[in-house]
Amino acid sequence: MGIVLGDNRYGKAEVHLVRVDRAADRHALADVTVSVSLSGELADVHLRGDNRNVLTTDAQKNTVFAFAADGVGQIEEFGLRLARHFVASQPAIRRAVVRLTEQPWDRIEGDGGPAPHSFARNGTCLRTAQVCGTADGVEVGSGLTGLTLLNTTDSEFWGFARDRYTTLAETRDRVLATAVDARWRHRSADGDFGTSYRDVRRLLTTAFAETYSYSLQQTLYAMGERVLAAHPEIAEIRLSLPNKHHFLVDLSPHGIENADTVYYAADRPYGLIEGTVTRDDAAPSMMDW
Numbered sequence: 001m002g003i004v005l006g007d008n009r010y011g012k013a014e015v016h017l018v019r020v021d022r023a024a025d026r027h028a029l030a031d032v033t034v035s036v037s038l039s040g041e042l043a044d045v046h047l048r049g050d051n052r053n054v055l056t057t058d059a060q061k062n063t064v065f066a067f068a069a070d071g072v073g074q075i076e077e078f079g080l081r082l083a084r085h086f087v088a089s090q091p092a093i094r095r096a097v098v099r100l101t102e103q104p105w106d107r108i109e110g111d112g113g114p115a116p117h118s119f120a121r122n123g124t125c126l127r128t129a130q131v132c133g134t135a136d137g138v139e140v141g142s143g144l145t146g147l148t149l150l151n152t153t154d155s156e157f158w159g160f161a162r163d164r165y166t167t168l169a170e171t172r173d174r175v176l177a178t179a180v181d182a183r184w185r186h187r188s189a190d191g192d193f194g195t196s197y198r199d200v201r202r203l204l205t206t207a208f209a210e211t212y213s214y215s216l217q218q219t220l221y222a223m224g225e226r227v228l229a230a231h232p233e234i235a236e237i238r239l240s241l242p243n244k245h246h247f248l249v250d251l252s253p254h255g256i257e258n259a260d261t262v263y264y265a266a267d268r269p270y271g272l273i274e275g276t277v278t279r280d281d282a283a284p285s286m287m288d289w
């Protein structure tokens with residue numbers, strides 16, 4: 001029985017760059033964290049310590065900063081520029097995967113109007129993108145993480161399977177809360193990624209709000225279906241939805257009735273509901289995402 005090198009990749013993870021656009025009196029800010037992962041003819045470095053095909057992770061980090069000098073733009077486009085560069089410029093590199101996370105900043109509203117050069121970090125929802133480049137082409141995905149949503153009603157959960165360990169009470173009315181992690185794959189690398197991102201975020205949010213839910217699984221499908229129905233340019237969407245449990249607190253020891261008003265917002269453990277909503281004719285994905 002032989003021992004062989006399996007799948008491998010390497011790169012610089014979490015290059016955190018902030019770019020200030022000073023072209024106008026009103027400055028603009030981009031705050032993006034980029035992870036590069038390269039693979040290709042890298043057997044010699046693993047088997048013999050021969051580094052000739054290794055573009056250093058340090059150079060990868062420098063490339064991210066250098067490319068930012070020309071502007072970042074939509075993170076999908078920045079990822080495409082980087083992925084294409086690594087594959088085109090390094091003969092040994094056959095595949096580049098670039099993952100990006102953008103932290104939004106809001107311009108501060110001063111008493112005299114929008115502040116020209118002052119910003120406040122905005123919320124917990126981050127925009128994400130993942131790009132894969134090879135000699136055969138590219139694939140682009142967009143996403144978001146940490147979009148925290150809560151419905152105070154219109155959520156039931158009952159009729160589930162039972163075994164000797166099942167103690168959960170059925171409910172006809174509960175709080176339903178989650179922090180959405182969504183990734184969607186575009187059919188083409190050309191697109192208006194900013195407009196598409198804003199609309200997908202809106203659709204995920206409104207589908208969550210407007211779906212009368214009998215399970216978070218059902219809500220997941222409704223959210224994905226709404227996105228695919230409105231966006232023919234998207235091939236599939238993957239959703240990861242933690243069930244952020246809210247348990248009614250028993251106030252009876254204090255002689256107080258809890259009329260579905262006071263909850264314990266549990267931190268962990270949490271249910272984790274994950275699924276893909278896809279088109280039945282979607283081409284297979286080039287990358288592991």
Ligand SMILES: O=c1[nH]c(=O)c2[nH]c(=O)[nH]c2[nH]1
Pocket residue numbers: 157168214215216217243271
């Ligand atoms: O929407 C839900 N789906 C489940 O699978 C589940 N399991 C559980 O304990 N609570 C819930 N809620």
